[in-house]
Amino acid sequence: MKKLSPKFGRYSLLIHFVIWFLILSQFLRIGFFIWQYDEVSWNVIDFLRTLFTGLFFDLGTIIFISICSILYYSIMPNKWIGSVLDKIFVYFFTSLTVFILVFTFFAELTFWDEFKTRFNFIAVDYLIYTHEVVANIKQSYPLPVLIGGVLLLTLIFLFWFYKNQAFTTTFNSKASLKTRISVFILTTGLALFFGFFINNNQAEWSSNRYNSEISKSGIYSFFAAFRNNQMKYVDFYTSIDNDKAFEIVRKKLAAKNAIYSKNNYSIHRKITDSIPSLKNKNVVFVLVESLSGSFLKEFGNKENITPFLDSLAQKSIFFEDLYATGTRTVRGMEAVTLCIPPTPGQSIVKRPDNQNLYTVCSVFKSRKYDCNFFYGGDGYFDNMNAYFGGNGFTIYDRGRGSVLSDQIKTVRNNISDDEVTFENAWGICDEDIFNKMLKVADAQYLNKKPFFNFVMTTSNHRPYTYPSGKIDIPSGTGREGAVKYTDFALKELFEKAKTKPWFKNTVFVIIADHCASSAGKDEIDVANYHIPAFIVNLPEKQNQKITKQCSQIDLWPTLFSLFQWNYDSDFFGKDVLDPKFEERALLGTYRKLVLMKKEKVMILSDQKKQAFYTWNKKDNSLKSIPMNQPFLDETISWYQTADYLFTNKLLK
Structure with missing residues (x-):
């Protein structure tokens, strides 16, 4: 130059x-x-x-x-x-x-x-x-x-x-x-x-x-x-009258066994079962890091990196067409605890004033369950400890200290060095966190407490390192090895759990937090929201493959229905096994908000924009189609009401 x-x-x-x-x-x-x-x-x-x-x-x-x-x-x-x-x-x-x-x-x-x-x-x-x-x-x-x-x-x-x-x-x-x-x-x-x-x-x-x-x-x-980490819905997105928005959502969530409260600006309802079950089954819930559906042989993968999960798909309640709500772990946590669509901006897990919300933990607590959250790293990351601790969970992580803050009086248990065989930047390996959960479950069983143990895995994350000699792919060589190791660790979890006296009365739920990648050339890469989900160890006659299109937010309402529980609900999710379940998935980024019904996809964007597409599942492409006003109104309603309820502290 x-x-x-x-x-x-x-x-x-x-x-x-x-x-x-x-x-x-x-x-x-x-x-x-x-x-x-x-x-x-x-x-x-x-x-x-x-x-x-x-x-x-x-x-x-x-x-x-x-x-x-x-x-x-x-x-x-x-x-x-x-x-x-x-x-x-x-x-x-x-x-x-x-x-x-x-x-x-x-x-x-x-x-x-x-x-x-x-x-x-x-x-x-x-x-x-x-x-x-x-x-x-x-x-x-x-x-x-x-x-x-x-x-x-x-x-x-x-x-x-x-x-x-x-x-x-x-x-x-x-x-x-x-x-x-x-x-x-x-x-x-x-x-x-x-x-x-x-x-x-x-x-x-x-x-x-x-x-x-x-x-x-x-x-x-x-x-x-x-x-723009936090975005108020009505300031950035197309909105409609709140009366109309809540009317639409309440109709979508209506069911024979659901009795609404009288407040029209609410989705609170009592879910009742004709034959209510009095028996409490233990629940082990595993939220798996970055487990894309495309990793499973069940969905066409040829690398054989999930042999155990593929075997589980044949002997469980397996969700074949379920979609994550977002692209990050905190978004998945929000979906599976609050059963809520992804509100714009930052996940509720990371927002201020997110304690004492009505979560799935609230349902378990109402039935005298001991609720615990297990994470192999320091739960300070992504505000996880504050969120879970502030919503009824006892914390088990690699951090230090017994109390989270003056406002959150929750016990925080440190996972000690002698309980760790392998650790990387994100925390201890999946085998170690599962072993810690098993040890706590043994104590809960001895104390005759039904338990809900929520485990967040970490091994399927860059740098993709894990204990050597466990699988046939060397540690640190890439995503495929990390996926296969997580699959191996899950197999070990089940083999050890089967030897426990509490196993027969325990249901295992496994689902991904999000996909390994969500990027594509279109506004939303729909295929990269497709994740697997399993409900394992219910009576064999209940095992089935659910082909209905659904969302992460539907997982717990479906399980509670299988348990035949009566409970209060502020959840946007529904029982997928209900014959009248209307197939749909709610997903997005921190700025794009999506309602998908079969192949129809409506995307709301900030600056009050919207676009309507048809999705070609074969090549994962979106093709623009003329706007459909009722579809748009419904899309707006899901997200506007979810944002309204949280910002007005009506999910407390």
């Missing part, structure tokens, strides 16, 4: 820095294009629009990054320009900023590898939980090589600045008052323009999700997600 003209004077280094950032960002953008070459739209207009949209957002990003430098250059007196203090300040902060940005570009590559998106709310969460994330990076990537590469590239870029005399010109040029004021006003004006008038969502111009994601600037997207 040619040297920049000396006329840039005092701002020469800053101009070099801006141009360097814009060029490197476009190289990264083109790299993502090549990475997803078979998924992106290579139409010339689409390609150019992606690059120019990206350039626009990169410009906004570098304006915000440079604003402090502009301020410094604007107020530094001419007589101090080129002084030792000036040189130290400029050299240090330029080097530090270049290092951070190069590291960020590397981070974007690893983030794309995992999630196929630019930085979003997941990246915001990861910034909060630095221990797990740093440990995960250390165990997943060669950190010395990574840091060394970042340092080397930083030195190369700084050397380019030096060779182009950017530093020399900056330290030997004065700036007039007129120039200082002009540059400061221009920069501040652009910053205000991007801050108040440009929304990150405006980068999502394409029907091809990959083109839209590549159009974004990662850093800009990160701070946009940071600002």
